[in-house]
Amino acid sequence: MTIAHDAFDRHVEERLPAWLEELAAFCRIPSEASNREALGEAAAWIADRLRRLGARVEVLEREGAASLVIGEIGEGRTLLAVQHYDVQPAEPLELWTSPPYAPQVRDGRFYARGANDNKGELLARIWAVEAYVATVGALPCRLRFLVEGEEEGGGANLGLYLDANPWIREADAALIEGGDIDVDGRPRITSGVRGMASLQLSVRTLAYDAHSSMAMLVPNAAVRMAQALATLWDDEGLPAVAGLDEGVTAPTDAQLAVLATVPESDTDGLLEVYGVERFLGGRSGRAALRALTFEPTLNVQGLWSGYTGPGGNTITPAEAHARLDIRLVPDQQPEAMERAVRAHLDAHGFGDVAVSVFDYQYPAWWTPPGHPLVQAAIRVSEAVLGQPVVQQLSGPGTAPMSVICAAHDLPTTSLGGTDDEGRAHAPDEGIRLDYLAAAVRMTGRFVDEFAAIP
Amino acid sequence: MTIAHDAFDRHVEERLPAWLEELAAFCRIPSEASNREALGEAAAWIADRLRRLGARVEVLEREGAASLVIGEIGEGRTLLAVQHYDVQPAEPLELWTSPPYAPQVRDGRFYARGANDNKGELLARIWAVEAYVATVGALPCRLRFLVEGEEEGGGANLGLYLDANPWIREADAALIEGGDIDVDGRPRITSGVRGMASLQLSVRTLAYDAHSSMAMLVPNAAVRMAQALATLWDDEGLPAVAGLDEGVTAPTDAQLAVLATVPESDTDGLLEVYGVERFLGGRSGRAALRALTFEPTLNVQGLWSGYTGPGGNTITPAEAHARLDIRLVPDQQPEAMERAVRAHLDAHGFGDVAVSVFDYQYPAWWTPPGHPLVQAAIRVSEAVLGQPVVQQLSGPGTAPMSVICAAHDLPTTSLGGTDDEGRAHAPDEGIRLDYLAAAVRMTGRFVDEFAAIP
Numbered sequence: 049m050t051i052a053h054d055a056f057d058r059h060v061e062e063r064l065p066a067w068l069e070e071l072a073a074f075c076r077i078p079s080e081a082s083n084r085e086a087l088g089e090a091a092a093w094i095a096d097r098l099r100r101l102g103a104r105v106e107v108l109e110r111e112g113a114a115s116l117v118i119g120e121i122g123e124g125r126t127l128l129a130v131q132h133y134d135v136q137p138a139e140p141l142e143l144w145t146s147p148p149y150a151p152q153v154r155d156g157r158f159y160a161r162g163a164n165d166n167k168g169e170l171l172a173r174i175w176a177v178e179a180y181v182a183t184v185g186a187l188p189c190r191l192r193f194l195v196e197g198e199e200e201g202g203g204a205n206l207g208l209y210l211d212a213n214p215w216i217r218e219a220d221a222a223l224i225e226g227g228d229i230d231v232d233g234r235p236r237i238t239s240g241v242r243g244m245a246s247l248q249l250s251v252r253t254l255a256y257d258a259h260s261s262m263a264m265l266v267p268n269a270a271v272r273m274a275q276a277l278a279t280l281w282d283d284e285g286l287p288a289v290a291g292l293d294e295g296v297t298a299p300t301d302a303q304l305a306v307l308a309t310v311p312e313s314d315t316d317g318l319l320e321v322y323g324v325e326r327f328l329g330g331r332s333g334r335a336a337l338r339a340l341t342f343e344p345t346l347n348v349q350g351l352w353s354g355y356t357g358p359g360g361n362t363i364t365p366a367e368a369h370a371r372l373d374i375r376l377v378p379d380q381q382p383e384a385m386e387r388a389v390r391a392h393l394d395a396h397g398f399g400d401v402a403v404s405v406f407d408y409q410y411p412a413w414w415t416p417p418g419h420p421l422v423q424a425a426i427r428v429s430e431a432v433l434g435q436p437v438v439q440q441l442s443g444p445g446t447a448p449m450s451v452i453c454a455a456h457d458l459p460t461t462s463l464g465g466t467d468d469e470g471r472a473h474a475p476d477e478g479i480r481l482d483y484l485a486a487a488v489r490m491t492g493r494f495v496d497e498f499a500a501i502p
Numbered sequence: 503m504t505i506a507h508d509a510f511d512r513h514v515e516e517r518l519p520a521w522l523e524e525l526a527a528f529c530r531i532p533s534e535a536s537n538r539e540a541l542g543e544a545a546a547w548i549a550d551r552l553r554r555l556g557a558r559v560e561v562l563e564r565e566g567a568a569s570l571v572i573g574e575i576g577e578g579r580t581l582l583a584v585q586h587y588d589v590q591p592a593e594p595l596e597l598w599t600s601p602p603y604a605p606q607v608r609d610g611r612f613y614a615r616g617a618n619d620n621k622g623e624l625l626a627r628i629w630a631v632e633a634y635v636a637t638v639g640a641l642p643c644r645l646r647f648l649v650e651g652e653e654e655g656g657g658a659n660l661g662l663y664l665d666a667n668p669w670i671r672e673a674d675a676a677l678i679e680g681g682d683i684d685v686d687g688r689p690r691i692t693s694g695v696r697g698m699a700s701l702q703l704s705v706r707t708l709a710y711d712a713h714s715s716m717a718m719l720v721p722n723a724a725v726r727m728a729q730a731l732a733t734l735w736d737d738e739g740l741p742a743v744a745g746l747d748e749g750v751t752a753p754t755d756a757q758l759a760v761l762a763t764v765p766e767s768d769t770d771g772l773l774e775v776y777g778v779e780r781f782l783g784g785r786s787g788r789a790a791l792r793a794l795t796f797e798p799t800l801n802v803q804g805l806w807s808g809y810t811g812p813g814g815n816t817i818t819p820a821e822a823h824a825r826l827d828i829r830l831v832p833d834q835q836p837e838a839m840e841r842a843v844r845a846h847l848d849a850h851g852f853g854d855v856a857v858s859v860f861d862y863q864y865p866a867w868w869t870p871p872g873h874p875l876v877q878a879a880i881r882v883s884e885a886v887l888g889q890p891v892v893q894q895l896s897g898p899g900t901a902p903m904s905v906i907c908a909a910h911d912l913p914t915t916s917l918g919g920t921d922d923e924g925r926a927h928a929p930d931e932g933i934r935l936d937y938l939a940a941a942v943r944m945t946g947r948f949v950d951e952f953a954a955i956p
Contacts, residue, residue, distance in 0.1 A: 242715070255778075259898065259899070260803055260827050260829065261696070261799070261898030262898070263800065263827075264798075265769075265785070265794060266772075266776050266781065267778060267782060268739065270802035270804070270805040271731065271732075271735050271739055273728070274728040274729075274802075275728075275731075275732040275737075277724075277729075277732075278725075278728045278732035280725075283729075283851075285721050285725055315719075318716065321709070322709050322712055323708060324708060327720065328720065339719060340715075340718065345715070347714040347717035347722060347816070347818055348722055348807070348819065349714055349809050349819070350724070350808040350811075351728070351806065351807040351808060351819075351822065352806050353802070353804065353805040353806075354802065354803050354804040356804040356805070356823075359655065360700055360803060360825060360860060361803060362803055362827050363803055364801055365802070365803070365804070370724070371809075371810075373714050373717075375717070397737070407814040444713065444715030446816075
């Protein structure tokens with residue numbers, strides 16, 4: 049039994065006002081990482097909501113971790129919906145038109161912290177199930193909501209939860225937390241995410257900061273760090289670390305065919321956005337797009353040593369630190385990046401510079417662009433929005449899809465209704481009401497498509 | 503007429519309890535740079551105190567600057583006493599045994615912020631004049647107190663005040679703000695201070711921070727800064743900037759003879775203090791001491807770029823900054839250092855890295871170690887403390903003596919009673935009561951010696 053689109057869509061239209069009240073209630077909970085009470089409240093709220101949907105719910109707990117809420121409904125082939133109830137901090141508050149935790153609808157958009165990332169998309173999928181059950185009957189597949197509370201922090205707890213409860217990973221496919229719609233109204237279907245290696249470099253040259261009158265005699269940690277860091281890139285600013293490409297697989301013909309559909313201007317337009325004359329290595333057009341898609345990065349996100357406050361302070365710093373993030377492509381392993389940077393520093397005479405992991409690490413997870421799951425997402429998105437899909441091999445960002453999908457080699461795709469003006473992570477985050485309804489309709493159609501995959 | 507040492511010293515002994523009450527009153531004023539009201543109160547307090555001494559007082563004002571208090575007493579040859587009424591911030595407050603602005607005497611030491619640097623030394627010189635007038639009569643010279651309120655910040659206002667009031671500089675010699683006594687009770691007579699060039703390097707590679715998923719295409723400011731900085735030192739960590747030694751004069755025989763009196767262990771002992779195996783360039787003993795005395799420094803005091811807070815934040819930084827302090831020796835000019843660094847960066851392909859002055863700049867100011875003024879300070883210090891002097895060509899730190907002395911080529915020397923355990927700039931700053939009395943006695947004897955210089 050598949051949905052009758054008219055009946056389903058009418059139900060969505062009728063219910064939307066009540067649903068928005070529900071989204072407002074969820075978004076009033078300031079579930080930022082620093083607010084443990086609000087995180088607990090948000091976990092309880094979504095567990096209760098899933099129970100009201102008719103789902104079998106488990107709230108998993110770990111010492112020191114936010115709860116992981118699992119809600120499962122339906123029988124048959126299993127689709128994981130990967131979601132989260134935590135939100136980015138709302139600061140700077142003064143840049144919000146309406147307060148972040150006092151939701152408001154203006155000009156067809158619902159504004160609140162979390163409206164876009166990820167409370168709106170999460171509820172849209174729950175509403176889709178509700179509408180399906182109301183207008184069709186039992187789901188044609190099993191939908192397992194995996195709703196975590198530490199997505200924005202990206203810690204190790206998700207993997208630990210799943211290792212301790214391996215049944216959660218037993219599924220046939222996974223939906224990325226939402227989906228994009230570009231400024232022209234074209235759905236963007238993304239079937240992969242990058243991985244991440246997070247390395248901190250640290251060096252100590254002195255027992256403690258010296259008065260800088262000693263600078264002609266004692267080693268300066270800032271100088272040592274600058275000299276070590278400088279060797280990690282060539283004069284063009286391109287990575288010069290042997291082994292940084294370890295594990296990188298060559299693009300497939302199918303991937304290259306997808307890439308060929310993206311206009312070059314999409315990448316070259318970024319020159320103007322960032323106010324730069326040329327990309328690193330002088331690349332442009334297709335070459336830049338290819339690098340953006342298939343090359344790992346080696347990025348300094350922060351560098352610090354000594355006194356950095358107002359005025360001056362004449363010290364010779366004892367310590368210096370730099371944080372590197374390395375965005376991985378298939379099939380690179382984060383541990384190999386740590387080894388490569390370590391070996392590079394040793395080979396260049398910087399054995400005194402320590403390398404450690406400072407934040408989350410996981411491999412990339414890409415699904416072949418022609419996979420039936422991805423094609424199903426493309427079909428339902430085009431059908432609901434009436435616009436051709438823009439296909440993307442991988443989002444620019446990272447997400448722990450490999451932590452969820454690798455054990456059983458689950459294919460994955462994006463699907464949803466957030467748009468490029470939705471300001472995720474920024475002030476005035478919001479979601480368009482029509483796209484929120486579209487997300488519900490896409491998901492309703494998608495469960496039928498998913499159940500029918502041969 | 504010269505002082506009768508017994509009568510003078512008895513007067514000091516009798517008056518000391520009352521003087522300590524006075525020092526306590528002065529030290530209760532929290533005249534930190536950030537507290538404009540307290541700065542004004544301290545300026546008024548010291549102006550009033552100088553008036554009560556019988557000095558002719560002028561309180562000079564400049565828009566946006568702390569007042570400069572000038573107090574002059576006596577006739578004849580003119581000695582400038584270079585002092586200040588501002589103090590370093592008292593933070594961290596929790597490390598003080600008694601509160602910084604609630605003075606307390608414990609175990610023969612007077613504790614308060616400013617007790618050592620410079621309120622104690624300033625009052626000791628005023629008390630010396632008072633004792634001289636009480637026990638001898640009119641001063642045999644003119645003593646001109648120059649008491650500034652921005653010494654700890656080291657800004658440009660002192661030079662501007664003096665340029666506008668050139669009569670202040672018209673003198674015959676200048677006393678540095680105080681004098682040291684080492685842990686063995688030996689007076690340390692210092693006849694010079696280093697100069698300073700303060701340069702900030704800044705680079706911008708992007709209009710604003712990029713998401714680090716763009717890192718394979720857009721230039722990273724932290725990388726650029728690391729690569730530029732790395733070229734400023736060689737692999738040993740020694741400066742590699744041509745022209746950094748511009749203006750450096752060769753040591754004189756008299757200077758080398760003074761240096762030969764310093765035990766090598768004084769310098770080599772610093773290896774253990776700082777936990778380093780060797781000094782830069784493998785120097786030790788006499789070579790290290792010579793470098794410490796005669797070499798300019800090139801120091802990074804602070805380096806920063808991108809996100810440096812807790813956790814991580816995946817950005818590609820648009821800006822990076824480094825602050826350099828360069829401690830100058832005679833006869834280097836700060837402006838030449840800026841030119842040398844600029845030329846170095848240009849020659850190494852870093853024309854995009856901007857160089858600017860971020861803090862105070864002035865040349866060094868050294869008086870020949872055999873100068874009669876210095877020899878007079880040595881004689882009175884040895885006489886009062888009964889210990890041989892340790893002579894030092896220049897303090898390791900900087901002070902704007904050249905701003906005061908260069909116009910009329912004034913000789914300068916230290917003289918006073920702060921000790922190596924006095925914790926200037928740190929919690930539990932204090933001054934020993936016996937050394938405070940010794941400073942008064944030294945100064946009383948010194949005015950006679952100064953008046954008698956042929």
